[in-house]
Amino acid sequence: MTNSIDEIEFADVIFAIGTNTTENHPVIGSKVKRAVRYHGAKLIVVDPRDIALTKYAELWLRPKAGTNVALVNGIMNVIISEDLQAKDYVKERTEGFEAMKAVVAKFTPERVEEITGVPAANIRAAARLYAKAGKASILYCMGVTQHSTGTDSVKNVANLAMLCGMMGIESGGVNPLRGQGNVQGACDMGCLPNVFPAYQNVTVDDNRARFQKAWGVKLPANVGLTIVEIMNAAHKGDIKGLYVMGENLMMSDPDLHHVEEALKNLDLLVVQDIFLTETAKFAHVVLPAASFAEKDGTFSNTERRVQRVRKAVAPPGMAKPDWQILSGLSTKMGYPMAYASPSEIMDEIRKVTPSYAGITYRRIERRGIQWPCPNTDHPGTKYLHRDRFSRGLGLFSAIDYIPSAEQTDKEYPLIMTTGRILYHYHTGTMTRLARGSMERYPESLVEINPRDAERFGIEDEKLVKVTSRRGSVTAKASLTDRSPEGTIFMNFHFREAAVNLLTNSVLDPLAKIPEYKVSAVRIEAAGA
Amino acid sequence: MNKILITIDGRQLEAKPGQTILEVAKENGIYIPTLCYYAATRVVGACRVCVVEVENSRTLVASCAMPVSPGMVVKTDTPRVRESQKLVVELLWSAGDHNCLVCESNGQCELQDLIYWLKIEKPRFKIEAPGYPLEKTNTMIQRDLNKCVLCGRCIRACNEIQVNEVLDFFERGSKMKVGPAFDADYIDSNCVFCGACVDACPTGAIVNKQSRFEGRPWDLQKIRTTCGYCGVGCQMDLNVYDGKVVKVTGNKEYGTPNQGSLCVKGRFGMEFIHHPSRLKTPLIKQANGEFKEADWDEAYDFIAGKLKSIKKKHGADSLAGLSSARCTNEENYLFQKFMRTVIGTNNVDHCARL
Numbered sequence: 006m007t008n009s010i011d012e013i014e015f016a017d018v019i020f021a022i023g024t025n026t027t028e029n030h031p032v033i034g035s036k037v038k039r040a041v042r043y044h045g046a047k048l049i050v051v052d053p054r055d056i057a058l059t060k061y062a063e064l065w066l067r068p069k070a071g072t073n074v075a076l077v078n079g080i081m082n083v084i085i086s087e088d089l090q091a092k093d094y095v096k097e098r099t100e101g102f103e104a105m106k107a108v109v110a111k112f113t114p115e116r117v118e119e120i121t122g123v124p125a126a127n128i129r130a131a132a133r134l135y136a137k138a139g140k141a142s143i144l145y146c147m148g149v150t151q152h153s154t155g156t157d158s159v160k161n162v163a164n165l166a167m168l169c170g171m172m173g174i175e176s177g178g179v180n181p182l183r184g185q186g187n188v189q190g191a192c193d194m195g196c197l198p199n200v201f202p203a204y205q206n207v208t209v210d211d212n213r214a215r216f217q218k219a220w221g222v223k224l225p226a227n228v229g230l231t232i233v234e235i236m237n238a239a240h241k242g243d244i245k246g247l248y249v250m251g252e253n254l255m256m257s258d259p260d261l262h263h264v265e266e267a268l269k270n271l272d273l274l275v276v277q278d279i280f281l282t283e284t285a286k287f288a289h290v291v292l293p294a295a296s297f298a299e300k301d302g303t304f305s306n307t308e309r310r311v312q313r314v315r316k317a318v319a320p321p322g323m324a325k326p327d328w329q330i331l332s333g334l335s336t337k338m339g340y341p342m343a344y345a346s347p348s349e350i351m352d353e354i355r356k357v358t359p360s361y362a363g364i365t366y367r368r369i370e371r372r373g374i375q376w377p378c379p380n381t382d383h384p385g386t387k388y389l390h391r392d393r394f395s396r397g398l399g400l401f402s403a404i405d406y407i408p409s410a411e412q413t414d415k416e417y418p419l420i421m422t423t424g425r426i427l428y429h430y431h432t433g434t435m436t437r438l439a440r441g442s443m444e445r446y447p448e449s450l451v452e453i454n455p456r457d458a459e460r461f462g463i464e465d466e467k468l469v470k471v472t473s474r475r476g477s478v479t480a481k482a483s484l485t486d487r488s489p490e491g492t493i494f495m496n497f498h499f500r501e502a503a504v505n506l507l508t509n510s511v512l513d514p515l516a517k518i519p520e521y522k523v524s525a526v527r528i529e530a531a532g533a
Numbered sequence: 534m535n536k537i538l539i540t541i542d543g544r545q546l547e548a549k550p551g552q553t554i555l556e557v558a559k560e561n562g563i564y565i566p567t568l569c570y571y572a573a574t575r576v577v578g579a580c581r582v583c584v585v586e587v588e589n590s591r592t593l594v595a596s597c598a599m600p601v602s603p604g605m606v607v608k609t610d611t612p613r614v615r616e617s618q619k620l621v622v623e624l625l626w627s628a629g630d631h632n633c634l635v636c637e638s639n640g641q642c643e644l645q646d647l648i649y650w651l652k653i654e655k656p657r658f659k660i661e662a663p664g665y666p667l668e669k670t671n672t673m674i675q676r677d678l679n680k681c682v683l684c685g686r687c688i689r690a691c692n693e694i695q696v697n698e699v700l701d702f703f704e705r706g707s708k709m710k711v712g713p714a715f716d717a718d719y720i721d722s723n724c725v726f727c728g729a730c731v732d733a734c735p736t737g738a739i740v741n742k743q744s745r746f747e748g749r750p751w752d753l754q755k756i757r758t759t760c761g762y763c764g765v766g767c768q769m770d771l772n773v774y775d776g777k778v779v780k781v782t783g784n785k786e787y788g789t790p791n792q793g794s795l796c797v798k799g800r801f802g803m804e805f806i807h808h809p810s811r812l813k814t815p816l817i818k819q820a821n822g823e824f825k826e827a828d829w830d831e832a833y834d835f836i837a838g839k840l841k842s843i844k845k846k847h848g849a850d851s852l853a854g855l856s857s858a859r860c861t862n863e864e865n866y867l868f869q870k871f872m873r874t875v876i877g878t879n880n881v882d883h884c885a886r887l
């Protein structure tokens with residue numbers, strides 16, 4: 006997030022696009038609702054589904070799944086044609102405006118209505134509301150990124166914020182809400198194929214030289230493979246060995262049949278986890294890890310705040326924290342790692358990660374610090390891009406609308422989108438063991454609009470078979486107006502109805518994120 | 534900024550305009566008991582436990598609701614104040630079934646504390662509990678409205694802090710109750726089991742059912758940590774008894790990012806920690822496809838041998854690693870360091886894209 010969680014409550018306008026935050030990040034959801042109920046904020050919700058937040062919205066735009074780019078272009082079209090943009094800000098702090106303007110000019114509200122299904126009047130209203138706000142905050146999540154055009158969409162919401170001068174101000178900004186605990190930290194720490202910690206590119210000689218010096222070995226200069234590319238390479242036989250730490254590929258990856266074949270193809274699969282997950286079953290070696298309650302360390306939350314994780318209980322049996330397992334293996338392999346504690350690892354991280362340089366366990370004992378924090382006197386950074394963007398001038402990107410990779414047709418007439426529900430988490434390994442979650446949400450439900458249900462002969466609470474070009478799964482139907490006509494919704498928490506048997510592994514060309522939000526499917530009653 | 538001078542219990546104090554008597558007293562270490570007062574929610578001044586004497590005012594005033602004014606003279610500790618507080622507390626006591634012997638909140642109950650602090654031996658009124666049945670219809674939150682003092686804190690926590698808008702008062706007079714609309718049980722309402730009402734309740738009327746009989750408040754050790762479920766990174770206390778996490782509580786004092794709020798996953802989703810199906814030893818797959826338990830050295834040797842031979846035969850880029858958002862920064866750092874140094878490849882990624 007460019008801004009902080011606490012700032013959301015004090016925005017004048019909140020523009021929530023593709024984020025079902027009351028279920029995915031409930032505590033942030035409450036802040037959005039408080040902003041509306043108690044601080045007079047106006048909420049704009051952009052989502053095909055009738056999520057809980059729509060009840061609090063001044064405006065709810067309901068675009069067809071996969072048309073976010075066109076919608077945001079339409080909003081910017083109105084802002085520019087009505088001359089509502091922040092002219093001084095655009096002139097002084099950005100570049101690339103003219104090129105962006107030229108593309109956006111094609112997206113009149115009427116044309117965008119045709120693409121997205123959102124009435125032109127609502128597009129105009131949203132544009133005016135956002136542009137005229139003193140402080141407007143954009144929130145987004147996987148509903149924006151999990152498309153084959155996800156990177157475009159992310160750039161486009163940044164365009165919108167810059168156009169109206171909402172970047173670099175308190176309670177403004179562009180705020181991706183991270184769905185999983187320490188995703189932010191995993192990225193910050195360089196668990197990415199192209200960058201070292203703090204996003205320092207591996208292809209830059211200077212960067213490599215610095216890390217070579219710090220780590221004492223020669224480092225590879227070529228960019229590595231992303232997760233879906235790795236699975237494809239394993240399928241082809243180019244990847245022979247895979248080390249998986251705390252990740253359940255056999256539930257979370259798109260196109261599971263493909264994943265299964267890939268895993269079976271490996272000469273070595275090491276899975277380090279707290280449970281014998283679906284993925285671990287394919288492993289040659291399984292290593293028992295400690296859970297978050299059994300180890301010390303830090304997590305970085307979605308607002309870049311580095312906070313302490315503390316050991317409360319001992320791990321079961323011979324299980325060990327991941328950092329100890331890695332140190333042990335590395336030492337065995339001739340590269341000694343002798344850390345006495347995670348705080349010693351943090352001291353090493355600080356030396357090679359400029360944005361974490363000022364973060365010590367002592368300083369974050371009582372309250373976490375938000376990076377960038379370049380030295381131990383620095384208080385941390387509440388919001389980014391205050392006086393300048395990291396690259397100097399903010400760059401507008403001209404982004405045209407490209408339809409989703411998979412379109413509906415006669416055989417697969419419906420769109421399926423996927424996501425989470427409040428009571429469960431990711432692949433369900435943890436929440437499915439929680440009595441409460443299982444009592445509230447015991448099995449996977451396919452949310453279907455009643456009119457679609459009628460058209461395809463589906464009954465409420467009866468089994469429905471959902472089929473895509475890649476496979477089919479069967480689960481109980483839940484007829485609800487939450488889903489718009491033509492679109493069904495499934496969650497991915499249940500292995501019995503592993504929705505990723507259906508999803509499309511087509512990747513966004515830059516971010517390499519699979520297009521979970523749009524697959525073409527058909528539905529039929531499955532008896533019983 | 535202009536300051537206001539007031540006197541509390543003979544002490545001259547500086548106050549800011551708009552502050553209440555209670556706030557100024559608190560700031561200066563003067564104790565005034567409260568019950569319905571709940572930080573970060575509307576002040577309702579309903580319970581009359583926080584009353585004080587204010588010079589020139591005929592009646593006692595609720596200190597939580599009364600703003601200070603210049604020259605105000607306040608007394609918190611007079612016979613009249615204490616008598617009034619006792620009356621209020623005895624009425625609450627006698628209107629419920631406050632049997633601390635079996636109450637989960639024994640030892641962390643604000644009603645119990647008030648009775649003790651006011652040195653009340655026994656209420657002057659006959660104890661007449663309403664006789665509500667215990668709410669047993671869900672596994673997470675247990676309600677015993679016979680212990681409810683109608684302070685409304687659960688309602689304000691649910692509506693004003695969480696904005697879940699599930700709870701309210703209904704009925705009037707002696708039949709007054711709190712709960713979801715139409716007196717429904719939580720499980721049949723829109724309740725999302727965030728548990729804010731559990732943390733808000735001053736008595737044993739709303740308790741965490743999963744930790745019932747799992748450890749007395751004074752035996753629990755609270756360990757502050759960061760929730761590992763979603764990216765909010767809520768600050769929470771793991772309550773440990775006898776080597777086991779028995780419940781999770783929020784703590785307003787930790788402040789940002791969650792100010793004490795949690796969601797159902799953070800609060801009730803921690804059973805996995807002690808689940809019997811946790812992995813306890815390394816496992817190595819045998820030729821017959823079965824796993825066999827191994828010790829760490831065997832497992833390390835097996836992996837090290839295989840990694841080395843694959844690297845030798847097919848090169849470092851035939852190996853890859855995937856890390857996780859469930860692991861700490863330190864672990865993610867070591868993971869990519871391991872892949873880049875020991876293995877020698879940039880084939881390292883994690884699940885953020887998914």
Ligand code: SF4
Pocket residue numbers: 687690691695697698699700719723724725726727728729730731
């Ligand atoms: S658990 Fe949360 S949603 Fe349910 S009644 Fe209590 S405060 Fe409201």
Ligand code: SF4
Pocket residue numbers: 680681682683684685686687688711733734735736738739
């Ligand atoms: S249930 Fe607890 S918090 Fe709610 S009104 Fe009764 S005593 Fe107060």
Ligand code: SF4
Pocket residue numbers: 029030031032033760761762763764765766767791794795796797798799800
């Ligand atoms: S308690 Fe809920 S909202 Fe808070 S971090 Fe955990 S999962 Fe996220």
